[in-house]
Amino acid sequence: xxxxxxxxDKPDDLNVVIGQSHFIKTVEDLHEALVGVGPHLRFGLxxxxxxGPRLIRHSGNDESLVELAAKNAAxxxxxxTFIVFLREGYPVNVLNAVQQVPEVCxxxxxxxxxxxxLIAETELGRGIIGVIDGSAPLGVETAGDQAAxxxxxxxxxxxx
Numbered sequence: 001x002x003x004x005x006x007x008x009d010k011p012d013d014l015n016v017v018i019g020q021s022h023f024i025k026t027v028e029d030l031h032e033a034l035v036g037v038g039p040h041l042r043f044g045l046x047x048x049x050x051x052g053p054r055l056i057r058h059s060g061n062d063e064s065l066v067e068l069a070a071k072n073a074a075x076x077x078x079x080x081t082f083i084v085f086l087r088e089g090y091p092v093n094v095l096n097a098v099q100q101v102p103e104v105c106x107x108x109x110x111x112x113x114x115x116x117x118l119i120a121e122t123e124l125g126r127g128i129i130g131v132i133d134g135s136a137p138l139g140v141e142t143a144g145d146q147a148a149x150x151x152x153x154x155x156x157x158x159x160x
Contacts, residue, residue: 001122005132006075008083008115010068015086017094017110018117018131021103022080024049027057030082030104033097035061041089044069050079050125062087076117078126080105092158109133 010016021030026047034043044065046058056073060066065085072083082104086094091110098104109115113134120129141149153159 001120003129004119004121005116006119008072008117009075010072010085010115012112013087014065014068015089015091015110015112016072016115017084017086017091017098017107018076018081018115018128019098019107020081020105020128021047021101022105023103024052024057026082026101026103027059029101030084030098031059033101034084034094037089037094037097041093042087043084043089045082045084046070046073047082048073048077048079054079060085076119076126076128078117078119078128081128 008016027045030045034041042062042065044058044060044062044067046056046069049055049057056070058066058070060069065087069083069085076083084098095107095110099107108128109131111133116132117128118130118132119126150159
């Protein structure tokens, strides 16, 4: 078995969701789920087929994000995985909808951080064994840090 790390190529202002699913219908169902989240969400998604023609299927409502998703899916090249890039929306806005898609088996990450996807490769193929999402913590939050976190959540509208 060979282990490699694939760095996700994305601008800092984009969010990415990486997951695993199990059926060719994933692309259309994820597209419909994301469109249903809100009219301002811009996205591109790609899905790596694991059998049959083994194509990278893709869709979205922003062509540059669709191209970026297809490029990163090709870099990952692991069967039954999908990648979604988001603009004008955040993972917290889409994760419930994505997880409700019947083909979705799980989510590896949903983040704006730099991401590396850990790949195991055998004679059968490639699979994601995990992700590196951002950097290691620098310490434990203080009371001041807690107050700042709570204030930020209220400023951006996620808490009352």
